[in-house]
Amino acid sequence: MDNNGITPRLSLAGITKAYPGVLANDDIHLNILSGEIHALLGENGAGKSTLVKIIYGVLKADSGTISWNGKPLEIASPQAARKLGIGMIFQHFSLFEAMTVTENIALGMPGRQNMAELAKKIVDVSQKYGLPLQPDRHVHTLSVGEKQRIEIVRCLLQDPKLLIMDEPTSVLTPQEAETMFKTLRRLAEEGVSILYISHKLDEIKALCHKATILRGGRYIAECDPTKETAKSLAEMMIGTNLTAPRHMDNSDRGPVRLKAHNLSLESTDQFGVNLNLLNFEVRTGEIFGIAGVAGNGQVELLQALSGEKTLENTDELLLDGNPIGHLGPVARRKRKIAFVPEDRLGHGSVPDMSLVDNAFLSAYRTKNLLSNGLINSGKTRDFAEDIVAKFDVRTAGVDHTAGSLSGGNLQKFIVGREMMQEPELIIIAHPTWGVDAGAASAIHQAIIDLAANGAAVLVVSQDLDELFAISNRIAVIAEGRLSASRDINEISIEEIGLLMGGTNSIDSADNQGGAAHA
Amino acid sequence: MSGFDWLVPVILTVITAATPLVFAAIGELVTEKSGVLNLGVEGMMLVGAVAAFATATVTGSYILAIFAAAAAGAVLALLFGILTLSLMANQVATGLALTLFGVGLSALAGQDFVGEPVKALAKLNIEGLTDIPVIGPILFGQDPLVYLSFVLVALVSWFLYKTKAGLVLRAVGDSHDAAHSIGYSVIGIRYLAVLFGGAMSGIGGAYLSLAYTPMWAENMTAGRGWIALALIVFATWKPGLVLIGAYMFGGITILQLHAQAAGLAIPSQVLSMLPYLATVIVLVLISKDESRIRKHAPACIGKIFHPAA
Numbered sequence: 082m083d084n085n086g087i088t089p090r091l092s093l094a095g096i097t098k099a100y101p102g103v104l105a106n107d108d109i110h111l112n113i114l115s116g117e118i119h120a121l122l123g124e125n126g127a128g129k130s131t132l133v134k135i136i137y138g139v140l141k142a143d144s145g146t147i148s149w150n151g152k153p154l155e156i157a158s159p160q161a162a163r164k165l166g167i168g169m170i171f172q173h174f175s176l177f178e179a180m181t182v183t184e185n186i187a188l189g190m191p192g193r194q195n196m197a198e199l200a201k202k203i204v205d206v207s208q209k210y211g212l213p214l215q216p217d218r219h220v221h222t223l224s225v226g227e228k229q230r231i232e233i234v235r236c237l238l239q240d241p242k243l244l245i246m247d248e249p250t251s252v253l254t255p256q257e258a259e260t261m262f263k264t265l266r267r268l269a270e271e272g273v274s275i276l277y278i279s280h281k282l283d284e285i286k287a288l289c290h291k292a293t294i295l296r297g298g299r300y301i302a303e304c305d306p307t308k309e310t311a312k313s314l315a316e317m318m319i320g321t322n323l324t325a326p327r328h329m330d331n332s333d334r335g336p337v338r339l340k341a342h343n344l345s346l347e348s349t350d351q352f353g354v355n356l357n358l359l360n361f362e363v364r365t366g367e368i369f370g371i372a373g374v375a376g377n378g379q380v381e382l383l384q385a386l387s388g389e390k391t392l393e394n395t396d397e398l399l400l401d402g403n404p405i406g407h408l409g410p411v412a413r414r415k416r417k418i419a420f421v422p423e424d425r426l427g428h429g430s431v432p433d434m435s436l437v438d439n440a441f442l443s444a445y446r447t448k449n450l451l452s453n454g455l456i457n458s459g460k461t462r463d464f465a466e467d468i469v470a471k472f473d474v475r476t477a478g479v480d481h482t483a484g485s486l487s488g489g490n491l492q493k494f495i496v497g498r499e500m501m502q503e504p505e506l507i508i509i510a511h512p513t514w515g516v517d518a519g520a521a522s523a524i525h526q527a528i529i530d531l532a533a534n535g536a537a538v539l540v541v542s543q544d545l546d547e548l549f550a551i552s553n554r555i556a557v558i559a560e561g562r563l564s565a566s567r568d569i570n571e572i573s574i575e576e577i578g579l580l581m582g583g584t585n586s587i588d589s590a591d592n593q594g595g596a597a598h599a
Numbered sequence: 600m601s602g603f604d605w606l607v608p609v610i611l612t613v614i615t616a617a618t619p620l621v622f623a624a625i626g627e628l629v630t631e632k633s634g635v636l637n638l639g640v641e642g643m644m645l646v647g648a649v650a651a652f653a654t655a656t657v658t659g660s661y662i663l664a665i666f667a668a669a670a671a672g673a674v675l676a677l678l679f680g681i682l683t684l685s686l687m688a689n690q691v692a693t694g695l696a697l698t699l700f701g702v703g704l705s706a707l708a709g710q711d712f713v714g715e716p717v718k719a720l721a722k723l724n725i726e727g728l729t730d731i732p733v734i735g736p737i738l739f740g741q742d743p744l745v746y747l748s749f750v751l752v753a754l755v756s757w758f759l760y761k762t763k764a765g766l767v768l769r770a771v772g773d774s775h776d777a778a779h780s781i782g783y784s785v786i787g788i789r790y791l792a793v794l795f796g797g798a799m800s801g802i803g804g805a806y807l808s809l810a811y812t813p814m815w816a817e818n819m820t821a822g823r824g825w826i827a828l829a830l831i832v833f834a835t836w837k838p839g840l841v842l843i844g845a846y847m848f849g850g851i852t853i854l855q856l857h858a859q860a861a862g863l864a865i866p867s868q869v870l871s872m873l874p875y876l877a878t879v880i881v882l883v884l885i886s887k888d889e890s891r892i893r894k895h896a897p898a899c900i901g902k903i904f905h906p907a908a
Contacts, residue, residue: 139780159782175777177770179894188770189781193763219894 088151090115090274091136091167091243096145098131105131106142107298113243113291118265118275120285120306122318123295124517129278132295133245136276137169138162163191168236169245170229178221182214182231189235206237210264225375226257233264243274250284254374255545255578262288281546282311282518294318319519334553335365338506338537340399344406346385346392354378354561356385361556361566363506368528368538369566370552372545374581378561379510379541380423386508386539387420388413400506415446419504421496423511423541425488429495432484436476439483440465440498447502464501472497473523489516496524506537513547525551545574557581609853610737614745615811617849619644619803619820621748623827624834624841625755626799630676631831632759633792634772634899637679638694640800641824642701643672647801648808649709652815655717665744665805672801673794675701680793684786687903702818712815719813720744720806744806749842751799756838768792772897775904785904800824822875829878833885835895851877 089112098106106128113119123129134140136147138156146153149165156162162169176185186203187194200216207214212230220228229249236244246265250258265275265288277289285292286306294301294317301317309317344359356378363369373379384390385398385406392398392406399405400416410420422428430439441450441461450461465479472493476486483491496512512528513521528551532538541558542548548555549569556566557580564580623640630637637643650671655664679697682688720742723729728739759765768788771778775785807823808815826848834840855870863870886892 138782159780163782171780175774175780177773177777179773179898180766180770184766184770187763188766188778188783 087114089113089148090117090150091276092148092151093132093136094146094148096132096135096142096147098128098135098140098142104298106135109145109295109298109300110303111293111300112303113274113276115242115274116269116272117291118269118277118289120289120292121276121278121295122282122285122292122314124318124519127295127318127517128298129295130247131298133169133247133276133278136162137167137245160191163189163239166240166242167245168239168241168243169247170232170236170249171247176220176228176231178219180220181216182218182220182223183216185220185231186235186238190239202238203234207234210234210237210267211260212264226253229253229261233261237268241273243276244268245276245278247278249277250279250281254581255574257374258284282306282314283546285314286311315518319517334367335535336401337362338365338401339363339539340402342397342399344382344385344392344397345394346381346390348381349390354381356381357561359558359563361563363537363539365505365535365537366532367553368532368540368551370548370555370569371539371541371558371563372548372555372577372581373541373543373558375543377559377581379558381561382558383420383423383508383510383541387422414443417447417503417505419443419499419502419507421499421507421509421512425491425495426484430483430491433482435482436469436474436479436486436494437462437465439494440468440479443498444502447504468494468497468501471501472527473520488514489520492516493520493524496527500527500531504531504536506539507531508539508541510541511544512540512542513544514542521547545577549574607733607736609857611740612853612856613846613849614737614741615806615849616852617845618745618748619806619811619823620827620830620845620848621752621842622744622803622806623800623824624830624845625748625752625838626796626803627827628831628834628836628838628841629755629759629768629799630792630796631900632772632836632897633768633789634775634897634902634904635683635789635793636690636694636901637676637697637793637796638691638828639675639679639697639701639824640796640827641820641822642698642704643675643797643800644804644807644820644824644827645701645705645818646675646708647672647804648819649705649712649804649815650801651805652712652715652717652808653708655809656712656715661720661809664809665802668801668805669798670801672797672799672804674797676793676797676800677790679797680790683903684789684793687905690901690903698824706817709815709817713817715815717809717813720810742810744802744810752838752842759838769897772899775899775902779904779906785906789904800827803827826874826878829882832892833878833881835885835892836897837895848874848877 091113093109093111096106096109109128109132121129121132131140135142136156138158138161147156148154156165177188183196183200183203187196187199203214203216207230212234214227214230214234220231249261253261269275277285279285286309289306291303292306292314293303296318306314340362341359344356346356348355354377359382361369385392388408388410391409395404395406397406400418405413405416426432431442441456444464445451448464450457450464462479468474469476469479474494474497475490486494492514493516496509499507509528512524516524525547528538528540540548540552552569554566554568555572555577557564557577559581623644627637627640647668651664651668654667655661675697679693682693683690722740722742725739729735759769767783771783771785771788779785804820807819812819830841830844830848833844851874855873859867859870
């Protein structure tokens with residue numbers, strides 16, 4: 082493990098951690114030098130999170146050694162990790178919504194804090210690194226990007242030697258991400274080591290000096306990502322050859338299936354976004370993508386589309402020319418509309434019920450799972466097992482609860498459940514959020530196939546690469562307004578990024594190409 | 600001056616009616632701010648009441664009696680803590696069971712004390728000051744627990760909003776997962792908050808059996824524990840408003856007694872319902888403003904914390 086005689090800042094050797102039934106980490110090695118941005122790459126369930134938790138003192142390894150600047154030691158708790166100079170930015174923010182920025186940061190700092198002084202320090206650091214923050218704002222009023230800045234500033238205030246970042250760009254616009262990269266590069270120049278976890282291979286190639294790849298809990302390789310291609314990195318990660326989704330560039334799109342005409346909805350949530358005169362149409366056989374940074378009206382739009390919130394004016398939403406704005410979710414499902422909601426645990430599934438029960442709840446009508454008003458348990462079980470097999474859901478069995486699945490696997494299950502009901506219109510929110518590259522390409526292929534077979538598909542996603550990979554047309558939602566939709570060949574990622582940031586004035590939304598016909 | 604003659608005793612009785620509510624509600628407020636809902640306030644008050652009364656009759660020491668009440672309330676709260684925090688039982692069910700348990704336990708323990716008299720908790724009497732008309736008896740003629748209740752509200756408010764420990768406690772109630780990932784001991788902090796809540800409920804009970812009506816009767820709290828719980832929602836989890844709310848409800852209780860004494864032509868049962876009716880009405884009005892509740896209510900209240908593996 083020597084690196085040309087340089088002592089690494091952090092060195093892991095032979096780290097092993099077992100959970101009942103799973104070996105989450107099996108003999109893992111990792112060396113991070115000072116001033117190095119080091120990528121940790123791996124699929125869902127490859128053991129990245131476990132490894133990071135061990136480094137941050139949340140978990141204890143069963144065996145193996147951790148060395149800090151060449152000295153073997155034990156990291157017993159997050160406090161101990163922070164004392165060493167290890168800071169962590171979590172994927173799901175560890176923030177307190179009802180508190181101010183300053184209070185949140187004080188909670189992550191040792192000892193007593195003078196709030197006024199701390200607020201001053203926050204402003205100083207945030208200006209120095211280009212991370213604007215207002216110390217007195219309450220966290221629940223901030224955007225996701227701002228929330229992430231709080232986490233970063235919290236770490237920076239403690240003068241970190243090693244910064245761990247878990248998928249930091251998954252919630253940012255391309256521009257916001259670029260700003261964050263600048264901050265990270267500057268930190269690395271100042272000698273801070275960064276352990277960077279991400280699925281986004283282009284990002285890793287652009288940012289990181291080194292990459293350690295994990296697969297199935299085992300160490301696979303350490304490499305220089307700048308010398309690899311995104312494809313070769315992905316293949317090391319997955320262990321098989323990847324095929325890009327075959328894009329059906331079908332110019333012969335069918336008639337309009339779903340049409341929104343001046344769709345408006347007032348949010349009932351104090352911090353929600355009102356939908357303001359949205360216009361779009363989704364044709365049979367096409368995939369229509371809606372891009373946008375979270376919190377710009379996606380939640381409200383999905384509520385309006387699913388029927389969780391019915392519209393006052395039923396004509397604002399038309400299915401095959403018939404108004405459906407007043408219909409609730411069940412009535413819409415009856416009309417062969419399927420939904421994959423944003424929130425997997427809660428909207429997409431009942432966490433404490435088995436996969437069988439969850440399959441039944443959404444599909445009992447379309448899949449005819451009732452016999453004489455009672456649950457046909459054999460048929461339901463077969464259906465659930467079908468989903469598990471076709472969508473490669475990794476679970477110990479269909480009797481396990483939805484909540485016990487990892488995020489990516491549950492997503493595969495929910496997407497599979499909805500797709501296998503052969504919908505004529507499917508509305509999918511964030512189809513591959515938190516899903517690894519292999520599964521993501523399978524889901525993408527399934528979406529494309531569904532459209533090729535004549536379904537209309539509406540995808541709401543923050544992941545531009547994803548939207549570009551699968552959509553035929555794309556529009557951007559920002560502050561509750563929707564831009565005009567554009568053909569995917571006519572628009573660049575940069576343009577979309579600017580629209581997402583709301584920096585450009587958005588084109589008049591009612592200029593829809595093509596005559597609408599029922 | 601005769602106009603004030605009736606007013607002073609009314610104010611004095613309002614204070615005695617409000618004080619037990621202040622203690623119980625401020626204790627439970629701290630518990631709830633840490634994210635734990637303990638519905639056992641009524642039970643803890645009763646156990647405190649009987650412990651205080653018994654200690655006072657046996658030893659004659661009121662200081663010991665108040666400590667005994669706090670300890671009795673805390674022991675019951677500890678039981679609640681073990682069940683809900685360590686064994687992860689449902690908080691609502693456990694809290695209800697705790698109230699039932701407290702009613703029974705206090706009745707059993709108090710069997711020999713029913714009907715026994717005890718001297719009421721001594722009131723302050725400062726030569727010269729207490730004799731000042733009107734404000735003298737109100738400001739300088741209370742028993743020590745009344746003063747303590749005001750100090751307690753100020754202390755809790757200071758602790759929650761000005762100290763790091765208070766910040767951590769609120770953080771645990773706002774998002775236990777985030778607090779855990781930063782490295783705070785969620786369970787440990789919640790135990791302390793639950794114990795504090797129990798001790799204060801116990802003292803609230805002690806005030807009933809030592810000062811409000813210096814005697815022991817089965818179930819003598821008569822629903823005050825529930826009013827204390829409602830008060831916290833009424834106050835949207837703010838200590839200062841708890842104090843105001845407690846005096847409002849205390850006032851309604853006394854109003855009801857005076858109306859009965861004045862022989863109003865309303866059935867006494869209806870008048871007795873007044874404080875509870877007022878509780879329900881106020882709760883409905885307050886709960887309408889959802890955003891206000893959400894801003895101050897601890898987001899994790901009543902949720903079981905499973906430390907992530």
